[in-house]
Amino acid sequence: MTERLYHADSYLTGFEATLLDTDVAGQRLYLDRTAFYPTSGGQPFDRGALHPAGGGAPLSVVDVVDEGERIAHVLAEPQPGLAGGIQLSGSIDWARRFDHMQQHSGQHLLSAVFHEQLGCATLSVHFGVESSTIDLDVASLSPEQLETVEQRANAVVWENRELTLSSEDAQEVSGLRKASARSGALRIVSIAGLDRSACGGTHVRRTGEIGVIALRKLERVRKSVRVEFLCGGRAARRARAEFELLSRLSAQLSTSPAELPGVMETRLEELQRVDKRSRELAQRLAELEARELYARAAASGPAGSAVIHWQRTPGGALAELRALAQCYMVQPRAVFVAALEQPPSLLVAVAEDSGKDAAALLRSALAAAGGRGGGNARLAQGSAPSLAGLELALGTLRSHLSSASHDSSR
Numbered sequence: 459m460t461e462r463l464y465h466a467d468s469y470l471t472g473f474e475a476t477l478l479d480t481d482v483a484g485q486r487l488y489l490d491r492t493a494f495y496p497t498s499g500g501q502p503f504d505r506g507a508l509h510p511a512g513g514g515a516p517l518s519v520v521d522v523v524d525e526g527e528r529i530a531h532v533l534a535e536p537q538p539g540l541a542g543g544i545q546l547s548g549s550i551d552w553a554r555r556f557d558h559m560q561q562h563s564g565q566h567l568l569s570a571v572f573h574e575q576l577g578c579a580t581l582s583v584h585f586g587v588e589s590s591t592i593d594l595d596v597a598s599l600s601p602e603q604l605e606t607v608e609q610r611a612n613a614v615v616w617e618n619r620e621l622t623l624s625s626e627d628a629q630e631v632s633g634l635r636k637a638s639a640r641s642g643a644l645r646i647v648s649i650a651g652l653d654r655s656a657c658g659g660t661h662v663r664r665t666g667e668i669g670v671i672a673l674r675k676l677e678r679v680r681k682s683v684r685v686e687f688l689c690g691g692r693a694a695r696r697a698r699a700e701f702e703l704l705s706r707l708s709a710q711l712s713t714s715p716a717e718l719p720g721v722m723e724t725r726l727e728e729l730q731r732v733d734k735r736s737r738e739l740a741q742r743l744a745e746l747e748a749r750e751l752y753a754r755a756a757a758s759g760p761a762g763s764a765v766i767h768w769q770r771t772p773g774g775a776l777a778e779l780r781a782l783a784q785c786y787m788v789q790p791r792a793v794f795v796a797a798l799e800q801p802p803s804l805l806v807a808v809a810e811d812s813g814k815d816a817a818a819l820l821r822s823a824l825a826a827a828g829g830r831g832g833g834n835a836r837l838a839q840g841s842a843p844s845l846a847g848l849e850l851a852l853g854t855l856r857s858h859l860s861s862a863s864h865d866s867s868r
């Protein structure tokens with residue numbers, strides 16, 4: 459049985475204890491008493507160290523587990539040499555503990571104010587590393603309601619009300635915000651004039667120690683609403699981080715944080731206009747380029763046969779070549795073949811009057827090379843497994859197209 463010193467005094471950061479037992483590996487230590495809080499009721503465990511009496515390296519505690527009667531102190535490294543009976547002095551990582559106290563007491567206060575102001579019950583609570591959340595039994599909350607609760611919660615903080623602990627019998631207890639399913643003696647945490655809750659966690663002595671309470675994201679979770687909140691040090695650190703973020707963003711746009719939304723809106727509109735113009739110009743360029751390529755191919759090939767343009771590109775995107783292909787293939791007897799070396803891929807586009815089928819041409823060329831692709835009679839594209847495969851496919855395509863143009867010239 460471990461005596462839980464944190465129940466009587468949340469501010470105890472150091473204590474003396476006797477080692478009663480360890481697990482076989484010497485990694486879980488059981489003491490007669492402890493100020494280390496084990497994960498329970500949503501509140502995360504304490505970290506800290508156990509110092510063997512008479513010297514020796516401090517043993518770092520990386521987890522604390524409530525095993526019912528006993529509390530296990532899990533060490534970072536197993537200590538097989540440790541024997542029961544030795545004296546240890548424990549020290550708690552106070553910054554971490556006090557942060558947990560601010561969030562946990564802040565949650566009691568917030569849950570009470572949500573109940574008082576809006577009549578919503580707290581369904582569950584989660585204390586996270588970055589922020590904490592409360593799930594409320596309500597279908598939706600408006601930003602105005604959230605603001606009302608936030609203002610009232612902070613007013614209670616500023617009133618610096620007392621938090622007190624009492625032990626009361628479950629059968630006789632009254633006035634709890636949420637009924638407890640436990641029997642026997644209940645540990646009641648009260649906020650003067652506001653709240654009474656059964657809880658085993660560690661709490662601050664006065665609401666002023668919670669510091670500012672900031673409500674943040676709202677999220678619908680099944681039939682409830684999840685409210686994210688930050689208390690005390692976390693709220694201050696987040697405000698600092700977000701100020702720096704806003705400053706960086708506004709510096710990039712040469713404006714002030716307050717002007718940022720307006721400037722962003724103007725910039726986004728500009729961007730949309732430029733984007734539209736750029737697409738128009740790209741289309742116009744593709745048309746001109748296609749016409750030029752067509753004229754060159756027509757001049758070099760025999761009259762009356764297919765006007766074939768062969769193109770080879772070291773790298774890039776097939777999508778860019780598609781625009782060119784689409785402009786090329788609208789011209790009489792046009793055949794457009796583009797090969798991309800990296801990644802090895804092939805695009806075939808043909809005019810309707812060319813007498814050819816782009817998908818069939820591509821399929822037969824890639825089949826020989828072990829590649830894959832598809833499309834329709836006018837435009838098809840695919841990929842080859844390697845550069846050698848691409849060469850093979852191009853070779854096949856060349857022989858098909860030359861025999862075909864030979865046919866048509868007959």
Ligand SMILES: [Zn+2]
Nearest residue numbers: 499657658659
């Ligand atoms: Zn609690």
